[in-house]
Amino acid sequence: MKRLILLFSLLGLISSCQKETQTIYNQVFESDDPLRPELMKKAQETFQSVTPREYRPNPYEKVELGKMLYFDTRLSKNGNISCNSCHNLDTYGVDNLATSPGDTHELGGRNSPTTLYAYMHKQQFWDGRAKDVEEQAGMPILNPVEHNIPSEEFLVERLKTIPEYVEKFAQVYGEQTHETLTFDHIGDAIGAFERRLNPRSRFDDYLDGDDSKLSALEKEGLTIFMEEGCTTCHSGVALGGGMIQKFGIYEDYWTLTRSEKIDNGLYDITKRESDRYFFKSPSLRNIEKTYPYFHDGSVDSLGNAVQIMAQTQLGKKLDDAKVDKIVAFLKSLTAAPDPKVIAIK
Ligand code: HEC
Ligand code: HEC
The missing domain is CATH 1.10.760.10 (Cytochrome c-like domain)
Known part of the structure; x- marks a missing residue:
């Protein structure tokens, strides 16, 4: 009897092993x-x-300009934060906090996702409410719990007082249009930089x-x-x-x-x-x-x-x-x- 039990348990073991190996x-x-x-x-x-095929072919100067904007705290009302504060490129494009403090130190309502590879997504944000990184970039700038900039004009006027920006925007967008330092171009340049955040x-x-x-x-x-x-x-x-x-x-x-x-x-x-x-x-x-x-x-x-x-x-x-x-x-x-x-x- 004992042997029979042993035999059955052994058979059970073997059949379960076979299932696994399937x-x-x-x-x-x-x-x-x-x-x-x-x-x-x-x-x-x-x-x-x-x-590299996934890069949108952006001229190097535009990527450089986007990089400068990404790190610049002058893009926040009180100068406390930049994109890099919440999307820190030294820590894989995040701040490792559950939710992030903005320009006024108030916490946002959601976790900061990484900016690395973000341009590959079909939509931006946790709920997909922006279509691409270029459109997305303007939104945190005007968000009161993020960059806290009161209006598009406010930021454009501020950047127009910085000769380096005036020169760089003219260099990058001057061939296409007369009005080079615009809010849309700020987003466009930041997006060009983000499109390079795609390491292998x-x-x-x-x-x-x-x-x-x-x-x-x-x-x-x-x-x-x-x-x-x-x-x-x-x-x-x-x-x-x-x-x-x-x-x-x-x-x-x-x-x-x-x-x-x-x-x-x-x-x-x-x-x-x-x-x-x-x-x-x-x-x-x-x-x-x-x-x-x-x-x-x-x-x-x-x-x-x-x-x-x-x-x-x-x-x-x-x-x-x-x-x-x-x-x-x-x-x-x-x-x-x-x-x-x-x-x-
Ligand atoms: C039906 C769709 C679906 C399936 C299947 C699915 N996921 Fe997800 N996954 C999501 C969604 C949606 C989220 C975002 C949830 C949220 O935070 O609101 C997510 C988030 C995650 C996250 C967290 C990402 C972050 O940045 O915080 C990880 C990790 C993850 N999924 C891994 C997995 C793994 C591993 C499996 C298989 C066991 C899996 N997922 C199956 C839809 C799915
Ligand atoms: C105060 C923190 C904070 C700052 C500053 C900030 N972000 Fe974000 N970012 C977030 C949070 C939080 C989300 C997610 C919000 C949501 O989905 O509702 C987000 C979402 C994104 C996304 C979407 C990624 C994805 O996976 O959908 C991109 C891209 C992005 N931010 C880029 C930027 C850029 C560019 C700047 C600078 C102009 C910036 N962010 C400034 C916190 C921040």
């Missing part, structure tokens, strides 16, 4: 080679590497065919990320940024994030019930470095954020090993901005 990732990582090219191929179909990560080298750039663990994580369905909302070149989705499809997000304030997302703009709790699925590039997570910075650890995603967006709980592997994969996306682009003269 998933691609075990085939890839236990039998090693044959499926490796397949994983890369699948990844190449789902994501794209960062290439190890994952890009992998996507371009260098299998050695990801470790076995990271490849397991990549496989799980694709198999579990994260790619429904986090794919393409930025691993996100392409769609607005409900945060909390299976469970109310705040029960897991413990958010203090419940943010309605896109609903606040459209007032359509079907848009309640809809937010942009963000890019996951540099996600290791852009903590705390989510639109309100309510979650500090990346592992927690991944688990919350699995529960709220996919209706499943992942075991710790799978979460760790996804996190390992996500870290292969880390890349600091090119020092040549951001070094201030």
Whole structure:
């Protein structure tokens, strides 16, 4: 009898092992080679590497002007902040705070996302309310809890008193138009600079065919990320940024994030019930470095954020090993901005 029990439990063990090995990732990582090219191929179909092609061809002088504006505290009413205060390029385009203090030290209502790779998104902001980085750039300038500039004219008049700006705007925009120092051109130049904030990560080298750039663990994580369905909302070149989705499809997000304030997302703009709790699925590039997570910075650890995603967006709980592997994969996306682009003269 004892033997029979032993036999049955052994059989049980074997069949559960077989089930496990049926998933691609075990085939890839236990039998090693044959499926490796397949994983890369699948990844190449789902994501794209960062290439210089994505730059909008902007003249170098415009990028330089945009950089100067990005770092300039004179773009805030009291001179306390610049774009770089909340989107610090020394810390991957974020300030690592849940919400950020503006020119008057008052805190904003949402977490500052990174400016790195932002131009790749189909829309800007957590609720997608600006179409591109050029249009977006003017909005924080006029926001009372950010740059706090009272009007477009106020800033234009202020910059017109700075000869270096007058000269640079004329140099960049003089051929197209007589009125060179305008509010739209300020946004246009900042956008040109932001379009250069797109460093390549190890994952890009992998996507371009260098299998050695990801470790076995990271490849397991990549496989799980694709198999579990994260790619429904986090794919393409930025691993996100392409769609607005409900945060909390299976469970109310705040029960897991413990958010203090419940943010309605896109609903606040459209007032359509079907848009309640809809937010942009963000890019996951540099996600290791852009903590705390989510639109309100309510979650500090990346592992927690991944688990919350699995529960709220996919209706499943992942075991710790799978979460760790996804996190390992996500870290292969880390890349600091090119020092040549951001070094201030
Ligand atoms: C006081 C902090 C603060 C300052 C200063 C600031 N931002 Fe932001 N930025 C934010 C916050 C918060 C959000 C998200 C707001 C939202 O989605 O409602 C944001 C969003 C963005 C986004 C959208 C990114 C994405 O993933 O959707 C870009 C691009 C951006 N800011 C660029 C800039 C530029 C350029 C400047 C300077 C002109 C600037 N920001 C100044 C806090 C700041
Ligand atoms: C149905 C769409 C959808 C799916 C599937 C999905 N996500 Fe998300 N993801 C989102 C949205 C929307 C947000 C933004 C939520 C918020 O903060 O308002 C987000 C945010 C995140 C964040 C935080 C990003 C930041 O900058 O703070 C991480 C990390 C993340 N997702 C990882 C994953 C992983 C890993 C999976 C798979 C287990 C996954 N997501 C599946 C839509 C999705």
